Amino acid sequence: MDIKKIYLEEVNSTNLFAKEHLDEIEDRTIVYTYRQMAGRGRFDRQWKFVGEDNIYMSFVLKPAKTFKPVYANLTQYLSVILSRVVEKYGLVPKIKWANDVLVNGKKIAGILSESSVRGEELAGIVLGIGVNINAGKELFSDIEKPASSIALELGRCIDKEEFLKKLYSNFFLYYDKFLSEGFSLIRKEYLSKSSFINQTIKVAGIDRVIEGEAVDVTDAGTLVLKENNGQTTTLWIGDIL
Ligand code: BTN
Numbered sequence: 001m002d003i004k005k006i007y008l009e010e011v012n013s014t015n016l017f018a019k020e021h022l023d024e025i026e027d028r029t030i031v032y033t034y035r036q037m038a039g040r041g042r043f044d045r046q047w048k049f050v051g052e053d054n055i056y057m058s059f060v061l062k063p064a065k066t067f068k069p070v071y072a073n074l075t076q077y078l079s080v081i082l083s084r085v086v087e088k089y090g091l092v093p094k095i096k097w098a099n100d101v102l103v104n105g106k107k108i109a110g111i112l113s114e115s116s117v118r119g120e121e122l123a124g125i126v127l128g129i130g131v132n133i134n135a136g137k138e139l140f141s142d143i144e145k146p147a148s149s150i151a152l153e154l155g156r157c158i159d160k161e162e163f164l165k166k167l168y169s170n171f172f173l174y175y176d177k178f179l180s181e182g183f184s185l186i187r188k189e190y191l192s193k194s195s196f197i198n199q200t201i202k203v204a205g206i207d208r209v210i211e212g213e214a215v216d217v218t219d220a221g222t223l224v225l226k227e228n229n230g231q232t233t234t235l236w237i238g239d240i241l
Contacts, residue, residue: 010035014058015128022124027062053134059127067122073183073221075099075111080186085166094195097223106148108132133160183221203238
């Protein structure tokens with residue numbers, strides 16, 4: 001498969017670069033760097049630069065001219081693809097809804113999808129992923145939540161280029177199938193890899209923190225919580241605390 005690639009020696013953010021150059025970048029292109037100096041995370045957070053031996057990449061996708069609900073699940077699709085790659089290295093990844101990937105309870109990657117819509121028209125989707133490959137422990141000491149790298153969990157360094165290639169080739173291998181079948185294609189696998197199902201969790205939703213038992217993730221990728229008062233709530237967006 002011939003995948004278009006744009007390599008940047010250094011950039012503020014691959015997502016920002018891709019959005020700013022969206023019209024010039026073809027569908028199914030990856031934009032990547034090993035020096036991302038102002039990475040962006042979910043909920044306006046930052047994504048720290050943890051050295052050059054790690055991955056900072058954005059997929060530029062232009063599947064259609066109008067937004068379809070399945071595009072909102074691309075982050076979950078990518079979390080499953082990433083987990084499969086991580087498993088190939090002998091680690092046991094767990095997915096924390098919606099798309100965080102953890103190894104031994106520590107976050108090793110972050111995914112951020114940004115859509116560019118002009119009027120009614122979808123100009124494109126920029127699906128960014130940062131993977132901590134060979135970063136050392138000291139780089140995570142100022143990060144609030146437990147974070148780690150593949151190398152730290154594995155006990156040895158790995159080849160970041162090889163990992164990158166595995167990641168984007170596996171992504172594009174099932175991409176068309178995923179777009180036509182939707183989240184249900186990966187739901188079983190997603191659930192089997194999940195770190196939160198049947199557990200009591202707290203989720204920061206848009207306007208409140210909801211506590212309850214995580215009972216399911218639906219075919220739409222939404223999280224179903226059974227709150228302590230017996231009420232069932234379905235969440236489209238949120239952050240498990
Ligand atoms: C998160 O967990 O908050 C998401 C982090 C996403 C980071 C990646 S790194 C490549 C791409 N470019 C960015 O600026 N952010 C994403």
